[in-house]
Amino acid sequence: MRTLEILTKKDIQKNEFLHYFNESDIVGGINSCAPGEWCLFDFRDMKFIGFVNSFSKASDSIVAFMSSSKNPTELLGELIKKAITKRHKYTTYQDSARLIYGEADNLPGLVCDEYKNVIVLQINRAGLDLHREFIRKSIEELCNKKVAIYDNSKERQKEGLPDFNLDELPDEIEIEDMGLKYSLNKDQFQKNGYYYDHRENRQSLETFIKGLKNKPKKGLDLFSYLGSWGFHCLKAGVDSVTFVDQAEMKENIEKTALKNEIDAARVSFIRRDVFKKLDEYKQEGMTFDIVVSDPPAFAKSFKAKKAAISGYDKLHLKLFDVIADEGYIVAASCTKYVTMEELDQSFNKAAMKRGYNVNLLEIGKQGYDHPMKSLKSRNNYIKYLLYYTEKK
Incomplete structure (x- = not known):
């Protein structure tokens, strides 16, 4: 060396x-x-x-x-063990969590997610790729579960790394998250995966709703994907939830209701562009008692920040068009370049324009399996804001 x-x-x-x-x-x-x-x-x-x-x-x-070690695999083995041991401190993370979160675990370019029936590993740095089989075996031994390496081609191209044949995934990826069961077929999983990052916030929302004397009756889960937010609302006692997403997720929503013994009559799915659907609801005079908005990232770089904030401004205005005179709105974000304060400012600006008083009830960040050193960390990206809204 x-x-x-x-x-x-x-x-x-x-x-x-x-x-x-x-x-x-x-x-x-x-x-x-x-x-x-x-x-x-x-x-x-x-x-x-x-x-x-x-x-x-x-x-x-x-x-x-910064290490005196002269053995790469010895060092990698120690870092992998430390990361996984940290997740297993939490009872809810025993077999469903992000086991390794790249730089936050001192393993930049390494992302590893555990599901009920498989662990999925991505390697996006040349120095780690050199030891891909060692990394796979180390994780398998620690977790006693099959590891499928599923490389991200776009990230690997940045490193000049070749694409390998992808490991075979199970036909259905089984997920259990905060007491709820989900599944994704492998084609869906290959496109989007599953998002653990808001798990504590979804649980926090459920706990909040359970503590209400009068539960919201009608819920709306926007950009719903698998419906994680909406199902936590249903679990907490919301009578019914409508899920809206531009992808076809109707079968998944119905399957999740069945898996979790939730009456199918309490769920409905609409495949539609969220912004257009909100406009339609406004025209129809349709309102909801609780609305959750968790869109995909509005900016992939700092240069797009201004456009991202403009997007949130537009979205938040539309949320007030469909909320009841008294209700609850979750404004969530995974856009790294938009701060918690900027998200809050966007929401309050919309409330003022639409004639609503708001109270900020809860704030949240990403889960413990997506660690960050401080609020200034570049891997700090999740924002959760829960508001009580009241028409003036």
């Missing part, structure tokens, strides 16, 4: 374990190194081990760990 020298002008925090560098930070560069090659790094009195990739399109083409 070769040793590379980091330029002394570089400012490095001694209390950080994970570090990123680019080619210009290394004396002599990294062009002579193979993609994904593991190296030792020297910087003054500090020692690092890590991997490089001159083919990477990312600005941080070098990943280094």
Whole structure:
């Protein structure tokens, strides 16, 4: 294993374990190194081990760990075990959780989700891809469950990594999340997967509704996908929920109701563009007692932030067109570049325009299996705001 020298002008925090560098930070560069090659790094009195990739399109083409270890698999094994052990501290995460969340677990480029009948692994960094079978076996031994490697082609292209034949998935991916059972056929799963990130917020909403003296009667779950928000509402005592999504999820919604012993008469699914459906509801004079809005990300980069906020402004106005004179609205977001405060400002601006008083009742972030170091962490992206709304 070769040793590379980091330029002394570089400012490095001694209390950080994970570090990123680019080619210009290394004396002599990294062009002579193979993609994904593991190296030792020297910087003054500090020692690092890590991997490089001159083919990477990312600005941080070098990943280094502040460790005296000289054995990549030993280091990876320790980090994998630590991440999974952390999830298994929680009783609700025993066999359904994000086991490894990339950089947040000091394993950038590694994402691993556990379901009832399979564990799905994505590897998107060259240095980790070099040890893909070791990583797979390590997780299988720790969890006693089959691991299917299911690489993200777009992410791998950024690293100049080849696509391998994808491992075979079960025909149905079985999911259990906060006391509710779901399933996705493998074709649906390959397109979208399942989202654990709002799990604590969905549970919090359920607990809140259960504590109400008068439960909301009619619920609306927008951008519903598998219907996780709506089913938590039903479980809490909401009489009926309408699910709206542009994808065809009717069979999934009906199947989930059956799996969870929820009367089919309490659920209905509409395949429609959410914005257009809200306009139709307004024209019909249709209102709901509780509305949940959890759209997909409105911005994939910071440059699109202004357009994203404009999108939330438009959406939040439409939510007030369908809420009852007294009701509850969940404004959720997975757009990393829009802050909690900006989401709240957008919602309150819409309330003012539509003539509603609002009270912010709950706020939430991503679940424990999507850890973050602080609110400023770049992997902090989930926002949950629950409001009581009242017509002036």
